[in-house]
Amino acid sequence: MDALRNDREKPLLVITGGLGRVGTALRPYLRRHHRLRLVDTATGAEPEPDVDIRHADIGDPDAAYEVFGGASAILHLAGDADPRHGWEEVFAANVRPMPVLLRAAAARAVPKIVLASSLHVAGEHNRPEFWPVSPRLDPRPCCAYGLSKVVVESLGRSHAERTGASVTCLRLGLTAWPLTERRYLGMWLSDGDAARLAHAALRSREPFGVHFGVSANSRKHWDTTSARTELGYRPQDDSEQYAGTAGPGGAPTCRLFDDSPDLRMRGMT
Structure with missing residues (x-):
């Protein structure tokens, strides 16, 4: 009975795309601190004890308003994360639902929103002369997917300034994905560190922030100083343990x- 009462007293966290790859990796850690409501367009999910699963499209205003009821925070993971896709695809999945999500969050007075962004926002900075890349550099997206996340971050900033909600954008590296290629060693984010980063971001009450999300990798390609100092993120894992087994990149x-100058950004040119 005490355990049930304690669970009911935990703040409610709504995770959009909660049944996806990243949401699945984060859930075991986040449920220690939150009651979870998972919102996804996927169907057929197995019920989980004490987890509220909603089949809904957060691009639908009525659905978004419904699922955000009672939320203390929103972790927005839903979207298209494929850098091979063109602008029309990523716009439909990543940009078009954002005004609906933010209006519903404002109507429900949700005080905290964490938006999943991507290193691809700064992909053109991923060159040795910029390492470790600072999140304070101007965005230089490397693909249509990265450009869509630039727009998402801008909408998040506008929402924070307009409503007073705290909005944190996490530019995630390689998350919830096997580290099979050496080129990913500098951008790896372990499942454990991803959960620690998300939890730190959810606890933060910064007005607005943008931070890179990678583990404590020996290959320091992305600067996580702001995540450490402003969010309290404490990464524990290092991709170097996989350096001997990671193969060449495709x-x-x-x-x-x-x-190379002849590699065009898909869907952007």
Whole structure:
């Protein structure tokens, strides 16, 4: 009975795209601190004890308003994260739902929103002369996906300034994905560190912030100083343990890993 009462007293966290790859990796850690409501367009999910699963499209105003009821925070993971996709695809999945989500969050007076962004926002900075890349540099997206996240971050900033809600954008690296290629060693974010980062961001009450999300990798390609000092993020893992087993990379899907002038940004040119 005491355990049930304690669970009911936890703040309610709504995770959009909660049944996806990243949401699945984060849930075991986040449920220690929150009651979880998972919102996804996917169907057929197995019920989980004490987890509220809603089949809904957060691009629908009525659905978004309904699922955000009672939320203390929103962790927005839903969207298209494929850098091979063109602008029309990523716009429909990543940009078009954002005004609906933010209006519903404002109507429900949700005080905290964490938006999943991406290193691809700064992909053109992923060159040795910029390492470790600072999140304070101007965005230089390497693909249509990265550009869509630039827009998401801008909408998040506008929402924070307009409503007073705290909005944190996390530019996530390689998350909830096997580290099979050496080119990913500098951008790896372990499942454990991803959960620690998300929890730190959810606890923060910064007015607005943008931070890189990678582990404590020996190959310091992305500067996590702001996440450490402003959010209290304490990464514990290092991709170097996989350096001996990670294989060569395949053909680049965008300019995150290739600065050749003839590699066009898909859907952007």
